[in-house]
Amino acid sequence: MSYPEVLAAPGSRVFTLGNVAIARACIEYGVGVAAGYPGTPSSEIIEAIAFAAKKLGYPYVEWSVNEKVAFEVAYGAAIAGVPSVVAMKHVGLNVAADPLFSSAYTGVEAAFLVVSADDPAMWSSQNEQDNRIYGLHAYVPVFEPAGAQEAREAALEALKFSEEQKHPVILRTVTRVSHTRALHVFGELRKPRLVGSFKRDPSRWALVPANARKRREELIAKWQRFSQLLSSSPLNSAEGPETSKLVVVGAGTGYRYAREALRRLGLLGEVRLIKISTSVPLPREFLAKELVGKEKAVVIEEGEPVVEDQLKLLSFDLGLQLSVAGKRSGHIPLSGELKVEKVAEGIARALGLSPPAREVMRPSISAPPRPPLLCSGCPYRGVFYSLRKVASKMRLKLIYSGDIGCYSLGINPPLSSQDTLVEMGGSLGLGAGFSHVVKDALVVATIGDSTFYHAGLPGLVNAAYNSAPMLVLVLDNGTTAMTGHQPNPSSGENLRGEAKRVSAEEIAKAAGADGITTVRSFSLEEVDKGVAEALREAASGKLHVLVARGPCVLTAMAEAREKGISRPVYTVLEERCKACTICYNLFACPAIVSTQDGKAKIDPRLCTGCGVCAEVCPFEAIVPESKVEKEWREMLLAKP
Amino acid sequence: MQSLNVIVTGVGGQGILTLARIIGEAAAASGLGALVAETHGLSQRGGSVVVHVRLGEAEAPLVPEGEGDLMISMELLEALRYSSYMRRGGEVVTDKLIIKPYGSRPPSAEEIVAELRSMGLNVYAVEAASIAEALGDVRAANVVLLGYAIARTQLGKLLKAESVEALLRRGKGAETNVKAFKLGMSAGKER
Known part of the structure; x- marks a missing residue:
């Protein structure tokens, strides 16, 4: 993503997102470290800082594997005297809650800003938690901008307060602050502080009980002082x-x-x-x-x-x-x-007044619901389709223990392949729980690559250690797609360039999975075979890991555009189509619609050229309209 | 100071955020207060998208129900879905396009337009997607509608066509977008 406005000249009037204004405040303040884990509505903060870092050469910025680690990275840097920021969505702070509480006990040596982007109305979340309560609970002050208009100022004040008090500060935004564009006047960039030094002092940094008890007394005193100091904050x-x-x-x-x-x-x-x-x-x-x-x-x-x-x-x-x-x-x-x-x-x-009169007109006909869908060409569609088909052939009843990511959208019919969905990594733990007590169904825990590294690993190790019979389906598209294609350990890159690729198969092997199968998501034949094998193994009481790998079609299309590789468009040969409805009713790619006579038709504007529907069709009625370039197929079917 | 509540809606992927952002940026550049409240993430992916744009002296980011002055919609079902945001006498500039949600039997374009009109809305149904497609890029349909709205509705009193054009010239696909914008403008004037 590109955020040129984050580096606009001091004094510029810039119309931008609250999140970008927060990123700017961090750059203006001279933050030396920024870390986070993507999550709506917080992601643009780290993205915009990363954009600035590419041009400026600072600060150090990373997408961490989860919020706890991101918090610790920024916290460590702040202990070492480098002003730091960590950004996450509200539920991310649950993952980072452990170090949050400790950070109040130890304090920090430089500014440490914890941005929590809450999501009232749950536009993109599983709950409405208000993280200001964490502030009360953990003794961490909470600043919240008065609307997107104040995002930059509030972030700057929070950084200043944190530095002066040597204490972490939460900046709490909500969706309508983070994702609202407003006018901001940007300030000067201060010299960043990039290098720190660690001052050894175990009585402060090592929270063994004897030390923690002393820190607790100091914390209570600090808290009273904070209330007094904030009484003169220019923000109130x-x-x-x-x-x-x-x-x-x-x-x-x-x-x-x-x-x-x-x-x-x-x-x-x-x-x-x-x-x-x-x-x-x-x-x-x-x-x-x-x-x-x-x-x-x-x-x-x-x-x-x-x-x-x-x-x-x-x-x-x-x-x-x-x-x-x-x-x-x-x-x-x-x-x-x-x-x-x-x-x-x-x-x-x-106030005992009569509410103002309002007229709201409601239409007498209604629009059918339009839930978000797996994109046309999504690598997950074929895998979910295959799971349903193969399990039904094998007469297996499945429990789909779901997780957080694009594949959450598999909840909608006809794929209907997310029976539970509670939190990041929950598919594995919940799935293991089911596997120990439900005897008439087989558990399939589905988890995407980013979520697998985020919170899936402990669940997998635990499932192996405690012999949970189930199928773990790792849907690996090489990116954190739902939040805007941030890189993760499966991507081969990080925010600063090329990076080690961490293999899901090797992790599964080391964790002690009984068996591991890898398939390429864009080859339905391969997926069908792999799914059948994996279901058989899991049904026989094993912990089997199936990795389905294939790029997010949106990143593949972008790469093809960049490299000048043309994509095919698929079409239905009317004379061969038997109106069986499988492609639009069971596979249900949004690019395939039905005609008056029940035959299928492909909307060329929506077709991504993934070609999976051609394999789905039992009558070979779906064919590419133009030549399928070898490079395009290789991109989709690169050897895992 | 004049103020205007605008609802921008359509189906995820149609360029709705871009359209709303252009309106906000053009307003801010001409010294008008502007707030643009977007939704990202799960709200996209082919799902229903609505963006609240408030021009003038508004402080809160969301348009109150029943107080929308103008709606720009990339798709008819979405225009219908958010019609309760509109005030009586409000203006609706919408593409005639219907994108059918999976497994649904939606009302027809004629039914929807008639319903919106019966709610006391001034409806301008435009073949924006077709106009943009004729230009070679269906993604420019959003700018066709914007041109139409500026030529035809109250939005034109607040935003100058030149300032929008200047923004379009700076962005991606400038040439197509400026053409699409002008075609939208002339369609709006012709009527």
Whole structure:
């Protein structure tokens, strides 16, 4: 991906994503190390820093194999005095939670920014967790930008605070901050600090119980100081009449919704409006002054009532008679993301006003749902199709223990090959659990390459060690496709250039799998044979690993364009088509549609030229319309 | 200051993010406030995509339901899906294209256009994909619709055609895009 704007000249007005503005802040600050694991909505932060690093020659940047390792890489550098950033999606912080808690105990020597991109409304996630709660739990301050507009400033302030306090800081964004484009004015690039030195001090860096107990006391003292210091943060402010008995508190991006809702209600400038961008710990001194004499407060924030609850505690401690409305009181919905109309309605109801009149027209006919699909030409389609077909022939009932990645889209009919899907790497652990107790079905754990390296390895070792009979299907397309084709240990490259390729087969062998089969995803014949063998082995009580390898068709197409290799387009010979419907009803490539008489037709605009449908057709009715270049086939069918 | 709520929609892969970004960048370049709220990742891959574009003095990133002034849609079913975002009297510039979701029996193009009109929307159904295909690149359909919208709708009062053209000239496939934009403009004027 290309992010030329991240290096725009100081003083430039740049219209860009919140994530790119955060990347810019890191470069401006002079961060020396950036690490992360891809995950929507966080990925562009590391991508944009990597883009800048290619031009500037700094900072050191890597996609790590998972968030825990990424966290540790950046944390280590910050201990050694190099300002660092680690970026991940909200659920990634669960994986990195272990070092997060310890990092608060040890502190750091230079700025250490932990970016957590939360996903209210679950646009691309399995849950709606609010990572500000991690801040409370782990004693790590949380900054959250007031909308995409403030992404750069909040990141810079967070880096500064982290450095001054020698303590990690979480920058919490949400989808509508990370993925909203807004205007930013860029600042000067400070000289980066790229080289650190490690100052030996086991009493600080080695958390054996005796040391950790001392650090715990210091941590509690630090936390009180943080609340005081954040009370004077330039990111927090108040507007409107001080004398008003009513106050609306907008935290993070909630402030933008609150302000627009107040304007809509005609209350902007009539009630006190407080902006909080340092949500954890609550800037108590600043708020104490604001809340004295107030009767009613309404809190607007994305996610859980984190500021609302802290505000109630503060009010209780101060002995105030303040009634607090928000998510606990039901005025603002707990689930989903904020919306101006809901915030306006919530504020109005909380203040005893009638909600503003709205007219929403709904159509009387509806559009059929359009879930995301495996792309036409996706290497996974043939593998899933083959699994269903071969298992049915062998009269095997399968449990598809699924995982996180493009193959999650196999959940949709007709492939229907993701029965469970809970978290990164879960396919193996859950699958092993099934295999020990379910006797009338065979477990197929499906996991993509990036997820395999991320959290699949412990699950695989455990399955071997504890003899879990199942089929582990590693879908290896050589890239982290879902989040935008980031490189991973299967790619042969990293963010800085060529890299070692880590073989899934060798890992499986070392882990102790009973058997390993490798097939090329774009050869259906080979896949069918491999699937049959792997199912037979697993059904006989073995732990069998089947690696299906073939490039993501999107990267293959891009490579073909670059090298000037032309791709074929496939077509249906009408006279041979028997309208059996297999290609569009069971294989279901989006490029294949049915005609009036039930015969198949290929949309040349959508056909990628993968050729798998030609193998699927029992009547040899699907053929390439143009010559199939050898280089194209080799690209798809490169020897594993 | 004038403000405008724009819904940009279509099917993942049609160039919806690019279209929305051009509007936002052109607005920002002419000193107008702009926010463009995208969705990435799982929201693409041939799925339904909607981008919220707010021009003028908006602070929050999402267009409230019932308050869209303009919709630019690359596909009719998606125009129908997000029609509740539109206010009465709002304008809809949409491709006539229907991309049928797997295993569905969607309403016809005529039915959808009639339904949108019955909701009090001003609907402009354009053969954008065909125009772009005639230019040799169906991917330029997004720019055809943008040209049409600037020539025909309220968007033209906020954005100058020249500033959009200047942006297109700087991007990839500049030549085709500028042509597609101009064809869209003239289609919008002809009507």
